[in-house]
Amino acid sequence: MARPKSYTNEDVIRAANQLIEQGVEPVGWRLRELIGRGRRETLDRDLRQLIEQGHITIKEKSCIEFQQPAIQAEPTVILPLPVEIQEALKLIEGQLSSSLTTLVTQLNTLTDTHYEHLTRTRLLESKALVDEALSKQQYTEEKLVVAEERVRLQVELNEQLEQDCTALEEQLALARLHGDEHLAALELMTNENASLLSDLETYQQNESLQNEQRQALTRQNTVLETQLDNCRTEAVKQCEANGLLQADLDLVRQQLTILSTKYESAVQAESKSLAQLNTLAAQLAESKTLVAVLSERVIHLESSLKTHEVVT
Numbered sequence: 556m557a558r559p560k561s562y563t564n565e566d567v568i569r570a571a572n573q574l575i576e577q578g579v580e581p582v583g584w585r586l587r588e589l590i591g592r593g594r595r596e597t598l599d600r601d602l603r604q605l606i607e608q609g610h611i612t613i614k615e616k617s618c619i620e621f622q623q624p625a626i627q628a629e630p631t632v633i634l635p636l637p638v639e640i641q642e643a644l645k646l647i648e649g650q651l652s653s654s655l656t657t658l659v660t661q662l663n664t665l666t667d668t669h670y671e672h673l674t675r676t677r678l679l680e681s682k683a684l685v686d687e688a689l690s691k692q693q694y695t696e697e698k699l700v701v702a703e704e705r706v707r708l709q710v711e712l713n714e715q716l717e718q719d720c721t722a723l724e725e726q727l728a729l730a731r732l733h734g735d736e737h738l739a740a741l742e743l744m745t746n747e748n749a750s751l752l753s754d755l756e757t758y759q760q761n762e763s764l765q766n767e768q769r770q771a772l773t774r775q776n777t778v779l780e781t782q783l784d785n786c787r788t789e790a791v792k793q794c795e796a797n798g799l800l801q802a803d804l805d806l807v808r809q810q811l812t813i814l815s816t817k818y819e820s821a822v823q824a825e826s827k828s829l830a831q832l833n834t835l836a837a838q839l840a841e842s843k844t845l846v847a848v849l850s851e852r853v854i855h856l857e858s859s860l861k862t863h864e865v866v867t
Contacts, residue, residue, distance in 0.1 A: 560593065561592040561593055562590050562593045564605060564610070566590050567586060567590070567601050567602060567605060567611075568605060568610055568611055570585075570586045570589040570590055571586065571605070571611045572611070573589065574589070575611075575612075581602060581611070581613075582599065582602075583595040583597075583598040583599035583602065584598075584706065584707045584710040584711070585706075586598045586602065587710045587714075588706055588710060594714055595710055595711065595714060793859065793863050794863065796859075801856070803852070810845075811846060811849065814842045814846070817838070
């Protein structure tokens with residue numbers, strides 16, 4: 556899409572007429588210098604179009620004609636003189652004519668010499684002035700050419716700088732757009748970082764709680780291991796006690812068997828010996844009491860053995 560022009564046709568016409576009035580040929584870089592904006596190629600193209608359309612007229616140099624005013628002689632009325640006077644005048648005119656001729660000849664000679672010297676002097680001065688003026692004109696023209704070249708180069712440089720400025724403005728706008736995107740991404744990353752830091756802090760707190768719980772569990776485990784060791788020691792002791800109780804139980808069973816045998820013998824002997832009834836009844840009571848005690852001990856030992864088996 557073409558960029559809109561920063562000037563109007565009226566600006567071009569006004570600047571071109573100003574240059575024409577100054578006697579300078581209107582060209583693009585001069586118009587650019589006067590208007591202060593626009594590109595040189597565009598100004599040249601618009602200038603040609605305006606000249607072709609007749610909006611701008613380039614005047615040609617014309618010679619100035621000097622007109623000498625016509626001298627009109629006014630009519631005079633001449634009156635006739637007397638004859639004597641006319642003759643005297645003729646005589647005097649003859650004498651005066653010869654004298655005047657001589658004087659005029661001498662005067663012309665002197666005048667020619669004077670004017671010749673004056674003319675020679677003036678010619679020499681004029682020539683020196685002309686030479687000086689020509690050298691000044693040549694120097695001025697050279698300076699003008701150099702200045703015009705500098706102005707043209709400056710105009711081209713300004714156009715290049717304007718193009719560079721436009722490109723830099725576009726790059727700046729693009730950089731600002733990228734900067735906004737980077738800022739948005741940075742803000743998003745900052746928010747994510749804050750969330751991660753919060754999660755990390757929560758994780759560290761949870762880890763600290765887990766460490767505390769692990770330490771408490773370790774302490775409880777140590778206590779439980781100590782208790783387990785104690786229980787194992789107690790179980791060993793209980794096993795040893797059970798072994799002793801088992802031996803006692805076997806002994807009691809043997810005694811019970813013996814007592815049962817004796818009881819049976821006593822029952823059989825009851826019919827045989829009534830005299831020994833009281834003795835046997837007393838022995839029987841004692842035996843029953845002993846059996847009850849032993850039974851309780853057996854029950855207690857069996858319950859202890861079951862408890863130990865459950866613990867192990």
